[in-house]
Amino acid sequence: APESLMQALEDLDYLAALDNDGNLSEFGIIMSEFPLDPQLSKSILASCEFECVDEMLTIAAMVTAPNCFLHAPPGTEEIALTRWRKFSHPAGDHFTLINVFNAFKEASANSASQCNNEKWCRDYFLSCSALRMAEIIRAELVEIMKRIELPISEPDFGSKENILSIKKSLLSGYFMHIARDVDGSGNYLMLTHRQVAQLHPFSSYYNTRRIPEWVLFHEFSISEDNSIRVVSEISPDLFMELVPQYYFSNLPPSESKDILQEVINHLSPVSTMKKEQK
Template sequence: APDSLMQALEDLDYLAALDNDGNLSEFGIIMSEFPLDPQLSKSLLASCEFECVDEMLTIAAMVTAPTCFLHTPPGTEEIALSCWRRFSHPAGDHFTLINVFNAFKAATANPTDPGNNEKWCRDYFLSSSALSMAEMIRAELVEIMKRIELPISEPDFGSEENLLSIKKALLSGYFMHIARDVDGSGNYLMLTHKQVAQLHPFSSYSSTRRIPEWVLFHEFSISEGNSIRVVSEISPHLFAELVPQYYFSNLPPSESKDILQEMINHLAPASATKEEQK
């Protein structure tokens, strides 16, 4: 449809993938090297700047592969949830996916027992084919990074600095995928349009009592009951710091936009002072 094509071009423009003539920019050409959604390519490239490439490669592979969480047989939902809780990360679903992938790699590291792969996944209600696919995608992305000579930072998952860096890299690509819980009960209103969404049942936040106010999400699905999938808490201050002004000014009016505008106004004098000190 022409509308969706225009939207796709607009998104590429916001991601700095197009030049003034509407052709791919130098940055856009590098983004197109990766067989990923533009937002994900942008986040992966941003991770070079924020030195969290190892972790971002894992996230990119896990969200590109089919979901690793299996639909459980009736009566086993609680057991599956308690298994998945072992991987749950307080920073959100993107970080939980890193935990799942790292645990899968550790459990299947023994080449003498290939059957262990299937058994481990069955025990945790995880899809071994999805995780194997993620492993293959990640290896392919590493090869592309090496071919175009991009730096791959050392793994540092778990440190506070690393968690913040991952959120910055994610925000660099997914600033268009931000939602706010408007009533404290998990009804998320997206910044881009007046659509209300709920957390996907597989979200690690679904099994906790703490529902974050501001989130970054990987995708929105109408077919799965207007849910947002792969969700991590985000600080509105961080969003205000990293959002392209050109994109922000085009957002429709909303209470959320007003809150963010105030934060941007507070940030502006600070950044002006920094410039003067240079």
């Protein structure tokens, strides 16, 4: 549909993938080297700047591969939730996916046979084929990075700086995928579409019963009861630091936008003072 095409072009423009004539910018040309959604390509390129490429490639592979969490057979749901809790990361689902991928790699390295590997996956209610697919995708992304001579930073997963860097990289690509819990009970209003969504049951937040106020989400699914999938907590301050100003100004009016405007008003004097001190 023409509206979808216009929306896609507008999104590419917000991601700095187009030049003033509407052609691919230099940045857009590099983004197009990756067989991924533009937002994900942008996040990978941002991770070069924020030095968390290793972790961002794992996230990209895990969200591109099929979902790795299996629907637990009736009567085993609580067992599955308990097993998944082992991988839960307080920073959110993107970080939980890194834990799952790293645990799978470790289990593969320690298992003598493919059968042991599959048993490990079954024990944790995880899809072995999805995780193998994530390994293949990640290896392909590493090859692309090497071919176009982009730096791959050393793994540093777990450090405070690394977690902040990953959030900055994700926000660089997914600033259009932000939602706010409007009533404290998990009803998330998306900034862009003004639609209300709930956390997907596979979210680690769903498992830990914690409801963050502001989140970045990978995708929104109408078919799965209006749920947002792969969700991580972000701070409004960090969002305002990285969001393109003209994208923010084009957002429809909302209480969430007013709150973010307050954040700008609060941040502005600080940044002005810093400039004056320089």
